[in-house]
Amino acid sequence: MVTKTARPIWKHPRFVPGIMYGLLVLIALLLVFFADWDKIQSNFLKPEIFRDMFPEVLTIAAKNTLIYTAVAFAAGFVLALVLALMKLSPIGPYRWFATSYIELFRGLPALVTIILVAFGLPIAFGWRIPFGTAGKAAVGLGLVAAAYMAETIRAGIQAVPRGQMEAARSLGMSAPTAMAYIVLPQAFRIIIPPLTNELVLLIKDTSLLFVVGTTPASKELTKFGRDFMTTTINATPLTVIALVYLMITLPMTSLVRQLEKRAAKGR
């Protein structure tokens, strides 16, 4: 015989979702009725300022952001590859150097490294990094990005089965040849998704270059938006640069998702 115990209302399967939807409606209503929509619109969505920012926000600021990202990524990647190989080296001092490097630059705020590269080096040695802000991006952000990417590349190399290196060596290939033609191509395939992720982080980190790229031609998005905010005494420029950032980063993150899906299927 089936006995049925009375179920208290809060154990009903629709009770918790019900409460959650209720809360959502309540917050939406509060926003609609109590937020100051006029202020929001005049301070964040002012059409004249929108218009004034174009086309420079794209032709100068966004372009600079992309250039700085590209040079920092390229420099960081090359250095990261060297560091990853050092970290896997049978020679102790190489490993120790790579480990110390990675710990150092992951432990420091990126901004500190950029200031060090842009202002510390000239003060100390009277030597300036060439190629203006792009040069500083390549060195300052590149040094930081390399520390993160080195770990990713090392993990990728180690994810390639050991038998691959052994098969290559038993065919007579030298260790560097086997690494270059057999192991690294497979490692890169594995790390394309996480590496693209690092690229997205790097796009956002170029905002730290606001301390160095200060001339009208060298401003990146964040500096450009902030200066516009100061001259207009309005927050609309923030909305604009936020939208431009998203225009760049959202396609990239969706690309990462596609790549991860493909990688999961291919293996």
Add this chain to the structure above:
Amino acid sequence: MGTPAIEIRDLHKYFGDLEVLRGIDFEVDTGEVVCIIGPSGSGKSTLLRCVNRLEEATSGHVLIEGEDITDPASDVDALRAKIGMVFQQFNLFPHLDVRKNLTISQRKVLGRSQDEAAEVAARMLERVGLTDKIDEYPARLSGGQQQRVAIARALCMNPDMMMFDEVTSALDPELVGEVLQVMRDLADEGMTMLVVTHEMGFARNVADRVVFMDEGIIMEDGPPGEILANPKEERTREFLRMVLEEGF
């Protein structure tokens, strides 16, 4: 006989405190097919891997056609190119198609031209009966086909000898035959072969000599008829009884 293809002298190998090879002495003559049998953990695979220095021997010497590969001054890469090796897990390069699997080491190690390498690759692929698979990627091949490609890849280097490390152990039973057939053909053509295997039928029919290894030493070494039918050592008899009962 001239210089043996492989000569192993007092070979010892430790993994940490564990002595896996405890003094191995033996030779493989040119043109000879030697099968190594024995229980797992007896050191067969380690022995093979010490011969082409995928593992560093702790002490002792391995001479390839008279040249000491264990000598740090020897040109390991050049010596390895003389020894074709086939692995249990095939180890084809998954990012390259069959053609490139077969040509890449010819190009990078032997310095052959693209055309020459491709021509050799086509010939070796024909030898293992997979001419039509030249444009496929390894993932699209069956285990037996992958292993035959792996054999062809080793043959592309025109090795003086071939080593096989339990090459049928990872295969589905119905795919074992095609790989053994390729190996039998190689033996018939006079290739020097050192084969670690659990295939007693292959050892009986193809080997010139069978070596029984146990606990890091060679217990018995002789013609297959003797070792497989009338072993002198009790351990050999025990092992063969076990293998035959399990129906390997």
